[in-house]
Amino acid sequence: MATTTNTLLLESTDLFDDSLSISNTSTCYKAGTTTGLDQTTGLTRLYATSVTQFDPFPAVKDATNRVKNGKVYIANLSEDETEFITVSIGDAVIGKLYAGDFLWMPYSPKASLSSDIEITPSVATGMFIEFMAIHDFANIYPDSIDTRVYPDA
Amino acid sequence: MATINATININSTDLTSNPIALSKTMTMTKAGTRTGLEFTSGLVRRKLTSQTTIDLVTVGAQMYGTPTASKANKLYVKNTGSSTADYIEIAIGDSTGDPAPGEELLATAGASFITLGRLYGGEWMLIPFEGTTDNDIIVTPSTSEATTIEWMLFFE
Numbered sequence: 001m002a003t004t005t006n007t008l009l010l011e012s013t014d015l016f017d018d019s020l021s022i023s024n025t026s027t028c029y030k031a032g033t034t035t036g037l038d039q040t041t042g043l044t045r046l047y048a049t050s051v052t053q054f055d056p057f058p059a060v061k062d063a064t065n066r067v068k069n070g071k072v073y074i075a076n077l078s079e080d081e082t083e084f085i086t087v088s089i090g091d092a093v094i095g096k097l098y099a100g101d102f103l104w105m106p107y108s109p110k111a112s113l114s115s116d117i118e119i120t121p122s123v124a125t126g127m128f129i130e131f132m133a134i135h136d137f138a139n140i141y142p143d144s145i146d147t148r149v150y151p152d153a
Numbered sequence: 154m155a156t157i158n159a160t161i162n163i164n165s166t167d168l169t170s171n172p173i174a175l176s177k178t179m180t181m182t183k184a185g186t187r188t189g190l191e192f193t194s195g196l197v198r199r200k201l202t203s204q205t206t207i208d209l210v211t212v213g214a215q216m217y218g219t220p221t222a223s224k225a226n227k228l229y230v231k232n233t234g235s236s237t238a239d240y241i242e243i244a245i246g247d248s249t250g251d252p253a254p255g256e257e258l259l260a261t262a263g264a265s266f267i268t269l270g271r272l273y274g275g276e277w278m279l280i281p282f283e284g285t286t287d288n289d290i291i292v293t294p295s296t297s298e299a300t301t302i303e304w305m306l307f308f309e
Contacts, residue, residue, distance in 0.1 A: 004165035004173070008277055010229060010305075015155040015193060022196075022305075024231060026275045032238050040168055043175065069240075069271050073163065075177055082185045084225075087281065090267045092245045092288065095281025098225050100179050104161055105278045106243060106270025114267060132175075134168065 001036040004028040004134055006071070006104065030136050031069035031108075043132045045077075053088075053120040056131040060109040060116070062138040068108055070135035072117060075102035077128035084122045085129060090114035107133065154189040157181040157307060159227070159279060183309045184225040192218050194306040198233075201241075201292070201300045206248045210282070210290035210306060220308035226282040228290065230304040234274035241300060243278065244268045244291040266291050282306060 010022040028037040041057060048054075056074065076085050078099040087094045087103065091114065097103060109115035121127050163175040181190045194210075194217040201207065210228060213219065220226050232241050246266025272278060282290070294300040 002165055002168040004163065004168050007160075007162040007164075008229075008279060009160040010157070010279075011160075012155055012157040015157055015191070020157070022229070024275070024277045026277065029237060029273065031240075031271065031273075034237050036168075038168070040173075042169070043173075066268075069273065071270075073161070073175070081182065081187050084184070089245065089269060092267045093283045093285065094245060094269075095227075095283040096184065096223070096225060097281055098182065098184060101181075101225070101227075101281065102159075102161060102177050102179055103278075103280045105280050106272055106276070108242070108268060108270040110268045132163075134163075 002038050003036050008104070028071055028134050029069065031067055037069070037071070037134050037136050039135050039137065041133045043130060046129045047126055048121045048129055049126050050124050051121055053118050055116050056119055057117060057133050058140050060137055060140050065137045066108060066110040068135060068137055070107040070133055070137060072105050072107045073102065073132045074119070075130040076100065077130055083127055085127070086120040086122070088118040088120070090116065107135070155191050156189050181227055181307050182225060190225065190307045190309055192308050196303055196305045199302050201294050201302065203297050204294050206291055206293040208248050208289040209292040209302065209304060212284045212286060212288055218308070220282065220284045220306065222284040224309050226284055226306065226308040227279060228282040228304065228306050229277065229279050230272065230290070230302065231277040232272040232274055233301045233303055236274040239296040239298065239300065240271040240273045241302060242268060242271050242293045242295065244293070245288060246291060247287040247289055248291045282308070
């Protein structure tokens with residue numbers, strides 16, 4: 001097993017009359033256990049030059065993954081405040097990450113066709129995006145291209 | 154305007170053969186600007202004592218204001234428990250409707266939702282909040298034992 005910790009600091013000195021300071025640390029465990037998540041996609045850094053929607057992680061094919069406790073990190077590394085990425089899951093828009101924004105969320109893919117996380121850049125002029133999943137999913141690798149059947153084969 | 158900073162640190166010395174030490178700070182700004190978000194729901198604390206699915210954060214007009222949809226809103230949610238067995242399941246969509254919601258099929262407007270994942274005791278999430286129609290944040294506890302959730306919306 002591995003030990004992966006995640007910490008959040010949420011702070012503001014002027015949102016309220018009093019200061020806001022929230023601090024949380026948790027460990028990434030497999031669902032229902034104290035055993036650490038032991039797989040990761042690694043931190044991917046992508047330069048997106050199209051407004052075409054894409055899936056940052058392969059479609060999750062194994063039905064057992066619906067009860068897992070994966071975690072996902074996505075960040076928009078753009079420095080242009082007008083540029084954003086729209087993050088969705090299936091048909092549901094989670095929201096927009098503007099320049100410098102990140103998200104951290106749980107990920108338990110319940111349906112292989114509608115639980116895919118999607119990213120849509122707002123511009124085609126080039127934008128760096130980072131993403132990583134920490135998980136214990138089964139069979140999330142893409143099919144080998146040799147196993148696919150094409151009409152002209 | 155206000156300055157609201159969120160910093161995430163992800164660390165592991167043994168998930169991969171080389172250590173992971175990721176740190177990222179964001180300042181929550183209004184969409185397309187460098188002006189800070191200035192409205193919030195405040196830190197809301199709710200205790201749930203059944204496994205009934207609820208709309209935790211609903212879109213539209215609220216007591217704390219009306220978040221503008223499709224902006225740079227951010228949502229923080231934490232399961233304050235300590236159990237590694239009990240969890241809350243987070244989904245996005247609408248938990249109401251007749252017939253009953255069709256889980257994982259959001260295409261049917263107003264009566265369906267898609268699951269994001271689980272928050273076990275002590276776990277948290279920070280996500281953008283779209284806030285459009287039928288895009289509520291839905292929570293289902295795994296237990297009827299008391300489960301306390303804290304959440305906070307930052308919006309424009």
